[in-house]
């Protein structure tokens with residue numbers, strides 16, 4: 575019998591192997607720049623920003639404010655799912671990595 579007034583989460587949420595769908599969805603992100611000796615491809619997901627992914631993998635991506643104010647983190651992003659072949663400029667601190675593979679030029 576369930577007690578009134580007390581909400582409990584399902585037991586599987588506490589299992590150590592439980593992952594949310596957002597954590598499960600991953601993408602390959604390739605960073606390319608004249609500032610780096612070679613292109614670097616990393617596996618990213620969990621709805622991180624491009625800037626967070628770059629920092630996690632020590633990619634020398636410039637940033638100043640981290641809130642979209644100064645535009646110093648502008649990068650060109652090509653998506654594997656995009657039909658348009660031109661790479662639009664995006665702010666790495668605002669761009670959320672989802673499940674499509676990306677080519678990031680800076």
Ligand code: FES
Nearest residue numbers: 639640642645667
């Ligand atoms: S870090 Fe300033 S706009 Fe992204």
